[in-house]
Amino acid sequence: MRYVRVLLFVLVVLVIMAVPLALVLARSYFLAPTAQPVKAQPIQFPHQVHVQAIGLDCTFCHRNATTSAQATLPPIELCMQCHKVIPTQGRPELEKLVAAFEQNQPILWNKVHQIPDHTHFVHSVHLSFGFQCSTCHGDVGAMGKPGVQQVRDLRMGDCITCHQQNGARTDCSVCHY
């Protein structure tokens, strides 16, 4: 009987220890960037139409991705090179784009992939190594309205794991300089 009581006690302690562990894991899971809902954007931009239907390459708009640190958003004038001949009537999202251009107002997007300011991420290095945009950003070309969702964690653990798997350096100064 005594052993049963000791066993019971150990079991209860284990259960008690498991509760906070489970909560910590749950917190990590639900608060991960990839678990967040799609951010509302000023314009519901469909990548799907531009990539899958029209066949544009990512770098047609994000022109600096292969050559520079930043992929960069295209300026509105680049959008308008095509959209000046595409009818906007009955397409409220396109009307917003044209209005921004005509009123000379920048469009304020909610940033989806946010890497901290003290981290340097160089797009061109990763692309020249042979990675695809989709390695980090997922199949953005298949994402339609309402907008892009983050599909990969992109926090430090994720960066280091990937660097280790691919034989890249993991010194602090690789990213924090």
Add this chain to the structure above:
Amino acid sequence: MRRRDFLKVAATSATGAVLFAGCGRIGDGVPETEFKIAQPVHTPNDWVYGRDAWFATAAPPEQGGYGLIVRVFEGRAKKVDGNPDFPGVLGKSDARAQALVQELYHPDRITGPQRASTRGGQVQSISWDDALQEVVGILREAGGERAVLITGRPSSSQAAIIAAFRQATGIRHAILEPDEFVALRTAMRRLFGTSMLPIPDLANAAFLLNFSAEFLHGWIAPVALARAYGAFRQGHSGHRGLYYHVGPRLSATAANADRWFPIVPGSEGLVALGIANVLLTEGKLPAERFQPYLAALGLDAARLTSDYTPERVAEASGLGAEQIRELAHALIEHQPAVVIAGTNAAATTNGLFNLVAAFGLNLVLGTVDQPGGLLLNPEPVLPELRVPDDAILNQQQWAQLVEQIRSGSVSTVLVHRANPVYSLPATLGVADALRAAQHVVSFSPFFDETTLLADLVLPDLVWLEQWGLQVPDPGPGYAAVAIQQPVVQPFADGRAFGDVLIQLAQQLGKPLPWASQEEATKTLALGLRQVSGGNIRAGNDSEFLVTLQAQGGWWSEGTRGQAGTPATAIVQPRDPEFAGDAGQYPLLLLPYPSPAIGYGEFAHLPWLQALPEPISTNVWQTWIEVGQRTADELGLTTGDVVRVSTPQGTVELPVYVNPAGQPGIVAIPFGQGHTAFGRYAEGRGLNPLAIVAPQSDPDAGTLAWCATRCRLEKTGRRTRLARFEGMVPAFQLEEFPIVRVMPPSA
């Protein structure tokens, strides 16, 4: 405890802790605009190559006003560094400059104009038009001599705008600077006839004698002086600069010295006189060099040689007579030598005397304006860029102004980037006076203690969002002006303070010469083009401005500082006095500015809160530093909570035992004790001004916050100090034995 109770408590606390920690979500408290990315209509220059752009700007006046550069991409300021071209700093910066980005993205920034229903009560957002209209109404009803504008030290271009606003409206201007700088400027006027701060030419000096100035951790120019200190120690092959520190506390700056001479607080001036005595009696320097020194102190050679012998000075200062002779001989043996004084030396009841006696040694040594000596800085090359001396108030003048506010003769108070409710001692009753004032308008971008008492808040933009010109004070020894330009679009609906003054003047029907702060900055900057000898060669105004913005400043190495006519007031030698009976209060209380958060003006920035104080490695709190011997006598160890009593009041603080602390002296850092000023500043620690007796220096009129006695009593409670040092037990390695610090009783 029974097993069942144990299980209940364990389960409840573990689950509760995790649930509590789990509340919230990613990005909690982050301003809505922080993670916005602007898609511009046309391609901006810095997007063409997809690389970060670096923009030149200037540090705020309270950080020295030197040149900075900021890394920016997609409208987001990411990193601050020193401007590699800017004289003095040459690419260096410090933690305070780095933390400027945290002001931009601070979750507690005031997002737009606010009106308070009651003072300290609920606030509601209003439009800029309404806010300006209300302030115009106030200035019409109770402006002119009945209104006062209280600011921190303004930037040089803000000083020009404020001067024009004063002239147009007749409003008074009062500048709130830390008392040690008020005393330092008074000392400079007395000795050298200028209120611009000097800078020691450390890079070329062979010997530095420092009386208590925290020149590597705060003080007047920590970045330029830290860089020069590197050259002083290691920049010359064959010899290493020698540094002696004379002061009451082994601070981080003192710990850098080759030798530390611990003294009684406030006896710096006496030690300096003892050194002068040795130099004069031994005849190692020409006697005529002593004349201006003796004149400033109202002494003659006979009195210096008879009254301030090393033996007499040794008795009062706690040093040995031989040590004083040693200091004097070191000044002669290691040339060029430079002497500086400040921080605690300026904050005793004889602070001005300490500064005059110590800085005056440079006159005796003949190293003023010489390589390796004390370099004086010129007045700003454009008169508009001068910060008016008469607006900088000392403690006695603040007391008079507060009384005028309380009595109603000053009924309108405008406050910009100053926090008198926190920064002035509670005995002045600033908060009560502001409550009694008819109108209080704040221009702060944060709800600090003073802004909470305002009727209207018209938030200023933060530093990286504004235009301006800044004369570094102290400069590098010659004329320099840094240009401040906005590196990002404003993240909040604020307006630059200069713009608001210009718009108010416009609506009052008394327009200022400029349409905006940007125009004022550029117009004043173009004035520099007319000054010969500058670093910028330009064919026209536009080219001049572009080059100025790209280089981050204008400087002219030929325009050097020179001594003017010293002020005539004599600063009599005097001994320090301490409030409180020595029997009842046996210890001396030594507050000191925090190396990271200063006098509390940077307490709202979490990076600086988390920066360990170099000696104790404590963060985020206030503690009382007690020397090992005193701690042994009182039976105290680190983490004990003690009751600190002074004639002014009683507080409780945790103890940090410093093995190198002087017996009989306890130290408390400034900076904490905010009851407002954002989530990172509020409700932490204590403002030492709460227990400092209202002693003042009768010569400078400044608060002597280093002139109070205290006693400590154990409460029997303990707390855990957040710090780096000693959190992991040390273990012995055979090849590297640990150095043990033994208590004196062992």
